[in-house]
Structure formats: C-alpha cells, structure tokens
Amino acid sequence: MIGFMFYLQAFELEQTLTLSNTNGHSLNPSATKHDVPLTTSSLGRLQDIFLYRISYTQAAMRMLASAGVLVGFCGGGGSPLFSGSEVEWLTPQSEYRPTDYVQGWLSFWFDENKRLAVAQTFQQARIAYLQRVWEKDRDLKAENFFADDKDISTALDGYAQQIPATQKVGELLLKEAALTKQLYRYAAKTTKLGNFVRECEATDLANGFLNHGNYLAYGLAATTLWVLGIPHGFAVMHGKTRRGALVFDVADLIKDAIVLPWAFISAKEKATEQEFRQQLLQKFTEHKALDFMFEQVKQQALREDLP
Known part of the structure; x- marks a missing residue:
C-alpha cells in the first residue's frame, strides 16, 4: 500500500520539529532518546493508528508528504457524521497517484455491459466475504450469528444464483436490496429487536449504529480509491450522477459482513x-477489511476477461 490515513481529532501548529501525541512521544527527524525517528520505515508502523491531539511541524509534514501519507483533519468520531463539517484532505504535493488502476477502470467503465459484469463480481465477493467473516468470527458465533443458519444460507445462496441472471444494474440493485432486508430481519430476530425498521433518520440505537458504521466503511472505501487513484464518480452500481457513488459500491463489500x-x-x-x-474498528482490522477492498478494486481495475 502506498499511502496511509491519519485521523487527527485536535491539532495545533507549533514552532518545533516534532510530530507528537498526548503520551509525549514524538516523531522527529532529529530524534532524542525519548523520540521515535520519523523515517520512511517508521511510517509503516503508523498504518491504521488513530492519533489524537497531534502537533506537527513543516519538517515532519515534509517527510509525511515524501512518503505519500494522506493526512486528514476531522472532528470527533473520525467521520463527517460526527464532525459537523466535511473532512478536508491534504494531498502530498510530491506524490502522484498510480495510473494503472484508473486507466484500467476507465477502459471498461464506458461500456454498460462491462460495468454490470464488475458490479456482479463485487456482489459475489460481498457474499463470499460475509460467509468467511461469519464462519471465522468467534464473537459473532457467541451472539448466535452463523453463516450456515438456514435463513442466512438460503438468502445468500438465492442471491448468488440470481446475480448472473441480471441484465441491468437496476435489476441487480433491486435484488441486492431484497437481500439486505433479509439480513436485517435475521439480525433483528437474533438480537430480539423484532420491531426494527431501517430508517436513516430514525433515533433508535440500531439505526444510529448502522449509520455510524456505514460512515466508517465509507472512510475505508474512500481511502482505497484515493490510494489507487480512481475518482469516486465512476461507480458501477450506485448511479453515474450520484456524488461519491463508487465509495458506496466499495463500502458495500464489507458492510453486511x-x-x-x-x-x-x-x-x-x-x-x-x-x-x-x-x-x-477492531473488527475491520481483525478481518482485514481495508486489504479486502484494495484486493477487489485492484482485481477489477486490471481485469482482462470482461465481455
């Protein structure tokens, strides 16, 4: 991976040569015995860490930029849902995004049949990922979520068989929505929240947590696309005119699971x-959700067997 994301909850500019956290440790090109050297190799250890109350300097930011690190400023919760304003990204001026993936993506995107084929592949990967996560996760099993339950296996197998038969993206979206409703019904029954109705504006805990979790998934998807250099507008399912639609397509790979x-x-x-x-966040890391997104998007961008 050639870029990393940092969520900085509170920040201040200082006339020092350190990038430090609240524990007093610093990332400093001229490190003291209490400092962590800010080198390209040390940047790798910072992947997937959420840093709070960061102080940094021009020297530190220069090294982050040279390593292609994506730095973001946001409010509490690490997403627009809780910050009250959109996240502002600082793109390293010394780093260009790779060209292979965006060129590969655009090579099929203008063909409706090829877009549909990629959308179908994404949906098959979504099913496979859910089955793999639910079969592996002991915590989910302890909560009575099982991939081989009759209701779940019937729903997933039925959807998997319907995917290749779809002729239009709109048809695929309808079948995907039906699957999601079945998963909601299963989850509500398993957790004894039988009166659940999915409404984004609802104030109950389940709907609120779904909104919150979806935004975190959108953050992973946006990071994946930014690092690979693929614009958010080139969606395969969520609509060509919907802003950020490809982010939603990629996030769907892991949301149900x-x-x-x-x-x-x-x-x-x-x-x-x-x-x-x-x-x-723990489960995203445990099940390598970001790695899975990268893998799927890269495979489709470089795919050569499209009709």
Whole structure:
C-alpha cells in the first residue's frame, strides 16, 4: 500500500520539529532518546493508528508528504457524521497517484455491459466475504450469528444464483436490496429487536449504529480509491450522477459482513457510540477489511476477461 490515513481529532501548529501525541512521544527527524525517528520505515508502523491531539511541524509534514501519507483533519468520531463539517484532505504535493488502476477502470467503465459484469463480481465477493467473516468470527458465533443458519444460507445462496441472471444494474440493485432486508430481519430476530425498521433518520440505537458504521466503511472505501487513484464518480452500481457513488459500491463489500451484525449486537447491549466505534474498528482490522477492498478494486481495475 502506498499511502496511509491519519485521523487527527485536535491539532495545533507549533514552532518545533516534532510530530507528537498526548503520551509525549514524538516523531522527529532529529530524534532524542525519548523520540521515535520519523523515517520512511517508521511510517509503516503508523498504518491504521488513530492519533489524537497531534502537533506537527513543516519538517515532519515534509517527510509525511515524501512518503505519500494522506493526512486528514476531522472532528470527533473520525467521520463527517460526527464532525459537523466535511473532512478536508491534504494531498502530498510530491506524490502522484498510480495510473494503472484508473486507466484500467476507465477502459471498461464506458461500456454498460462491462460495468454490470464488475458490479456482479463485487456482489459475489460481498457474499463470499460475509460467509468467511461469519464462519471465522468467534464473537459473532457467541451472539448466535452463523453463516450456515438456514435463513442466512438460503438468502445468500438465492442471491448468488440470481446475480448472473441480471441484465441491468437496476435489476441487480433491486435484488441486492431484497437481500439486505433479509439480513436485517435475521439480525433483528437474533438480537430480539423484532420491531426494527431501517430508517436513516430514525433515533433508535440500531439505526444510529448502522449509520455510524456505514460512515466508517465509507472512510475505508474512500481511502482505497484515493490510494489507487480512481475518482469516486465512476461507480458501477450506485448511479453515474450520484456524488461519491463508487465509495458506496466499495463500502458495500464489507458492510453486511461487519457493520450490520455489530450494529444490532451493540444496540441489544445498549452500547455507547464510542464502544460501538471501537468494536467496529477492531473488527475491520481483525478481518482485514481495508486489504479486502484494495484486493477487489485492484482485481477489477486490471481485469482482462470482461465481455
């Protein structure tokens, strides 16, 4: 991976040569015995770390830029949902995005049949990822979420068989929506939240956690596309005119597998927003959600067997 994301919850500019956290450790090109050297190799250790109350200098930012690190400023919660304003990204001036993936993506995007084929592949990968995560995750099994339950296996197998038969993206979207409703029904039944109705504006815990978790998934998807240099507008399912539509396509690869069950489990346990967020971030890491997104997008961008 050639770029990393940092969520900086509170920040200040200082006339020093350090990038430090609240524990007093610093990332400093001229490190003291208490400092962590800011080198290209040390940057690798910072992947997927959420740093709070960061102080940095021009020297530190110069090294981050030279390594292609993506730095973001945001409010509490690490996403637009809780910050009250859009995230502002600082793109390193010394780093160009790779060309292979965007050129490969555009080579098929203008052909409707090829876009449909990629969308179908994404949906098959989504099913496979859910099955793999639910079969592996002991915590989900402890909460009675099983990939081989009759209701789940019937829903997933039925959808998998319907995917190749779809002739239009709109038809695929309708079948995908039907699957999602079945998953909501299963999760609500398993967690004894039988009166659940999916409404984005609803104030109940399950809907709130779904919204929160989805935004975290969108952050992973946006990071994937930025690093690979593919613009957000070239969607394969969510509509060519919808802003950021490809972000939603990529986020859908992992939402059902991780966000959906933990939103219901956390609602059942009456968890706080912070507790839910930490649980979800842990599961994203445990099941390598970001790696999976990179893998799927790269495979489709470089795919040569499209009709």
